[in-house]
């Protein structure tokens with residue numbers, strides 16, 4: 249049985265796969281089973297922060313595997329504690345809860361918000377506002393948080409206590425009047441929603457308003473976090489500090505790890521037995537994340553911003569490319585031809601890209617060489633071209 253037949257026969261059919269099997273790679277170049285080369289601008293949807301089979305990452309992972317691959321959270325392990333300390337040192341947050349995915353990092357953030365509000369204002373203050381077009385995960389609660397109706401339809405009833413609003417101060421103030429809000433949860437750049445940057449004014453004013461009213465501000469940095477946008481976390485571009493940050497994807501560079509960062513205000517909200525995860529804080533995942541986080545320094549962030557500028561310059565005025573959104577190496581191209589058609593053509597031309605709603609989405613590894621990025625940009629421009 250060939251791989252495609254085997255996969256279709258036994259893997260639950262929730263993913264529409266491209267006709268491509270990736271068997272190996274190095275950095276931002278990957279190879280299929282026939283040895284054909286592809287430039288990877290997807291990094292496993294923003295996960296392999298330093299590309300495929302990165303030697304530094306491999307060394308960190310294999311060294312920890314040789315010591316202890318897992319130990320329950322009943323005991324101390326060094327990578328978990330060291331990673332939490334480094335995350336706090338780099339952000340100014342006070343505590344970290346580790347889980348295994350973005351959705352779980354958000355689940356923790358939501359539990360913190362619900363408990364903080366109940367502890368301080370009573371059990372009728374529980375509503376969490378999120379934004380239209382947002383995406384926060386696939387569990388029933390994070391689906392409820394997700395501000396896109398079509399994800400909700402098949403799975404009713406979802407967790408109650410979520411409302412979705414447009415990103416305007418009028419809408420936020422009206423929501424706070426009508427509901428007892430525990431939290432506002434935002435992605436500074438909506439990823440799955442179409443690579444949409446939230447307006448600077450809205451984010452700043454929303455932070456001021458939530459602070460005044462002791463409504464927690466949760467930034468979902470699952471996709472935007474860990475250097476992706478040219479800052480360690482995207483909220484840093486907005487000059488604000490949230491109360492809670494959730495992250496995952498690129499954090500461990502290719503192993504499953506979610507983290508929820510807790511500010512001083514909420515650092516003690518969850519106590520013994522209030523939350524947990526068998527695999528959360530796994531030593532191999534944390535060792536991988538330590539090596540990733542240690543490499544996301546100012547020089548790397550500057551390099552991400554420089555590569556972003558070069559890419560934007562390459563797309564500026566290109567035939568068939570209407571506009572470019574996003575920040576750093578999280579970019580969305582609005583194209584004249586349908587995004588799905590472009591991504592399919594790019595695959596035939598040896599470039600892997602993603603879609604996000606009606607846009608072509610680029611999420612390359614943070615350390616992708618500039619020449620490779622510009623080589624891919626030329627192919628993208630060629631495929632996007634509409635005039636003969």
Ligand SMILES: Cc1ncc(COP(=O)(O)O)c(C=O)c1O
Nearest residue numbers: 349350351383384385439470471
């Ligand atoms: C902003 C955001 N939040 C949450 C999630 C869910 O993350 P995971 O698939 O790791 O559960 C995603 C995934 O794309 C995301 O982009």
